[in-house]
Amino acid sequence: MASSVEHVLAVIRRQILNGDRPPGEKISEAAIAAELGVSRTPARTALAALQAEGLIEKRKGRGFTIRSISTADVEKSIAVRAALEALAAATMAQTGMSPEVEADLSRSIKMSEDMLAGDGPVASQLELYQEANILFHETIMKRCGNELIAHTFERIAMLPLTSLGSLMFKATEPRRERMRLTVGHSQHVIIFDALKKRDVARAEAMMREHSHAALNYSDLFVREVVVDGPGKKPELAWDD
Amino acid sequence: MASSVEHVLAVIRRQILNGDRPPGEKISEAAIAAELGVSRTPARTALAALQAEGLIEKRKGRGFTIRSISTADVEKSIAVRAALEALAAATMAQTGMSPEVEADLSRSIKMSEDMLAGDGPVASQLELYQEANILFHETIMKRCGNELIAHTFERIAMLPLTSLGSLMFKATEPRRERMRLTVGHSQHVIIFDALKKRDVARAEAMMREHSHAALNYSDLFVREVVVDGPGKKPELAWDD
DNA sequence: AGAGGCAAATTTGTATCCAAAAGAAAGCAA
C-alpha cells in the first residue's frame, strides 16, 4: 500500500476538488487525523503539501481553510503553465532534440493521428488521445534541457485545467469536440516541426498558443464533464 | 525566536550555499537533528523543504545528498525567473496598475535615481539600490493580478542569482559596476513607462531582457563577491 | 574464491506525548 501521507493527500485533494469540502471550511490536523484514522504526523505533512499546492490556506492559530477555486484562478494557472511550456519549447528548439525525444514526440503524434483517423467508441478514443497528449507535453517539459521547468510545473499543476492529464469533453457536442481534438493535434504537428527546424520563435509562440487553448474551455469548468487521464499520468494529477 | 524548523532550514541552506557541505555529501534527519540539537521532527520538515527548493536530493533508502549547483543550474533558474517575470509584467500591463502600485514603482525608481545621482560610500549605496531593486521586482511580481506567479516564484528562488535580493558586485571594478547599475535603472524606467502606457508587448519583452541581465554575471558566480540584501528582503532569500 | 543468505545497522514512516502559543470565552470590576 502507498504510504499513509500519500493516502491522506489523495483523499483530501479529491474531496476538495469534488466540492465535498466547501471553500471556507476549516480543517485541522487533529480533525482529519481522526477522520481518516491516522495519527497527526502524516496528517500534518499532508496539510503542508496541500498548502504548497495552494488548495488550502493556513491561518496562524485557527487551522486551515479550504480555498475556493474560481475560474479566475484556473485562468491564472493556465497563464503560468503556458509561460512555462513556451519556455520549455523554446529551450528545446534552441538546444535541439535528442533522437529519443524526437522518437517519442513522433510516436505521440502518430498515436493521435491514428485515433483521429479511426472511428471507435468515444471513451476509448478520448483515452488514447489523452495518452498521446500527455506524452507530447511531458516529453517537451521534462526533456527540454531545463529540468527546473518541469520541477516548477509539478508544483502548480493541481488545478483541474492546468494538469497535463486533464481534458474537458462536452458530451453533448461530440462533433465539435472531435474538431477540437483535431485542432490540438495539428498544433502538435506544427510545434514538432518547429522543434525539428530549431525555430525557436515559432516553437515558443505555437506552444504558448496551444497551452492557452485550454482557456477557451475554462467557462465549461465547474460542473461539466471532466475526464481524467489514463494510466501514464503526470506526477501530480489529482486522482489516485 | 523563530521556529525550530526555520532555524534548521536557514542554517543548512547557508551551509550548502557556502559550500560547507560539499555536493554529494549525505545528510539524514538523525544527523542534522543531533548536530543542531533538535529532534527529528523539525529536521524532517526542513529537509523536505530543502528538497522542494532543489538544494538536496532524496534517495530511497540512503538519506539525502547535497546537490551541486553548477552555473548551468543558475542559468536555468534565471531562465525560469525571466519567464515568470515577463508574464507578470505582461499581466500588469494588460490589467493596468492600481494607483498604489504606480506609487510604489515610482518610489523605487526615485530611490535608485537618487542613489545614482549621489556619491556616498559604495556599501551603503549598494544597499540602497538593492532595496529599490527588490521593491520594483516584488511589486510587479506580487501585484500584477496573478498571485500564482509570485507563489510559483517563491518556490524556486533559492539559487543565488535567482533570488530577488541577490546582487553581484565585482569589487575590483567599481566604475564598471556603477555603470551596470545605471543600465539596470534605465531598464526599470522603460518597463515602468511601458506599464503606464499599457504596452503589453514592450513591458513583457523589456522585463524578459532585464531579468536575463543577471545571466551576464553568472560566470562571476562561484567565489566572487556576493552582497546579500538589506532589511526588506523577499521571503526566500537564503540569509536569515 | 564466489554465491548465497543471514543479521546488524541505517533510515524512514507513524504514533503518541508534552508544552507553548493563540483564540475564545467567561468572570469580575467599575
Next chain:
DNA sequence: TTGCTTTCTTTTGGATACAAATTTGCCTCT
C-alpha cells in the same frame, strides 16, 4: 452594561518511542 483580565480550549510545534523497510557487511557453505 461595558471593558478588562483571567482562564479554558483549540491548535500547533517539537520530542521521543516504535515498527517496518532497505541496505550493508559479514559469515558460511560449496
